[in-house]
Amino acid sequence: MAERPKWVPGDIDLDRPSVARVYDYWLGGAHNFAADRAVANRTMEAMPEVRRVILVNRALLRRMVRHLLHLGVRQFLDLGSGIPTAGNVHEIAHAVDPAARVVYVDTDAVATAHGKSLLADLPHVAALQADLRDPASVLGAPEVRAVLDFDRPIAVLMIAVLHFVPDSEEPHKIITDYLDALVPGSYLGISHSGGEKGEESEAVAEARRRYSAQVTPMVHRDRAELTALLRGLELVEPGVVRLPHWRPDSPDDVDEAAERFPGFAALGRKP
Numbered sequence: 001m002a003e004r005p006k007w008v009p010g011d012i013d014l015d016r017p018s019v020a021r022v023y024d025y026w027l028g029g030a031h032n033f034a035a036d037r038a039v040a041n042r043t044m045e046a047m048p049e050v051r052r053v054i055l056v057n058r059a060l061l062r063r064m065v066r067h068l069l070h071l072g073v074r075q076f077l078d079l080g081s082g083i084p085t086a087g088n089v090h091e092i093a094h095a096v097d098p099a100a101r102v103v104y105v106d107t108d109a110v111a112t113a114h115g116k117s118l119l120a121d122l123p124h125v126a127a128l129q130a131d132l133r134d135p136a137s138v139l140g141a142p143e144v145r146a147v148l149d150f151d152r153p154i155a156v157l158m159i160a161v162l163h164f165v166p167d168s169e170e171p172h173k174i175i176t177d178y179l180d181a182l183v184p185g186s187y188l189g190i191s192h193s194g195g196e197k198g199e200e201s202e203a204v205a206e207a208r209r210r211y212s213a214q215v216t217p218m219v220h221r222d223r224a225e226l227t228a229l230l231r232g233l234e235l236v237e238p239g240v241v242r243l244p245h246w247r248p249d250s251p252d253d254v255d256e257a258a259e260r261f262p263g264f265a266a267l268g269r270k271p
């Protein structure tokens with residue numbers, strides 16, 4: 001039986017690893033339990049660079065939000081936002097414009113409970129526990145309607161989450177349902193586990209097998225498959241690229257390993 005701190009909401013089974021809490025452990029957070037740490041460590045044994053991959057993903061999130069702010073976007077719907085850790089979307093956005101609006105959405109009860117307590121005193125920011133695969137519920141939620149103005153552009157973010165949606169659950173339709181609710185000039189930003197066809201190393205494949213078996217199945221998509229998911233959108237330069245290649249702050253940030261980075265990022269604009 002796992003330890004059960006007071007901040008754990010409801011009837012969560014702490015012996016069952018969760019995507020959000022495993023990720024929190026890799027990020028060095030405190031909201032995870034023995035079962036989460038065990039699978040995180042087993043995955044890392046197969047692929048020791050997991051933590052670096054995740055830090056690169058968080059850096060990508062920051063760059064993408066900053067670029068969206070530069071493009072004039074002031075509203076963000078962050079789907080699969082995770083447990084709030086430093087460098088969240090509202091912190092990045094409010095550094096540029098304190099009036100920016102952000103809604104965090106996650107299925108995980110711990111992530112949402114922490115989001116709510118962290119954001120309680122902030123105007124224009126909310127957290128919602130919901131499943132992104134149900135766009136109608138997310139888009140119709142009172143938290144979303146209260147914070148976001150659907151007559152102005154909104155950036156929908158799906159950062160490191162779309163790879164939990166298999167083709168059988170129609171990810172393109174899910175994306176389309178969100179975009180249909182937004183005005184032209186809105187955006188979709190993604191990062192996603194993947195690589196070129198046939199390229200996945202045995203270490204990455206083994207890590208993905210361990211994670212998929214014990215946490216939740218994870219889909220690896222190649223560049224063409226991801227580009228297809230974004231059809232109908234105008235791709236912002238540099239298109240669908242490995243995370244480190246997506247608008248790096250400095251050319252020095254892109255090392256040799258960037259060419260084999262196990263994931264892609266892209267930003268698309270609704271025409």
Ligand SMILES: C[S@@+](CC[C@H](N)C(=O)[O-])C[C@H]1O[C@@H](n2cnc3c(N)ncnc32)[C@H](O)[C@@H]1O
Pocket residue numbers: 019020021023057058061079080081082083105106107108111130131132133158159160161164
């Ligand atoms: C790998 S974490 C990424 C967190 C954050 N977006 C980032 O990139 O740092 C994935 C998050 O998506 C959440 N998630 C997974 N499937 C989801 C779904 N169907 N709807 C909403 N959230 C989901 C998990 O609970 C987890 O917090």
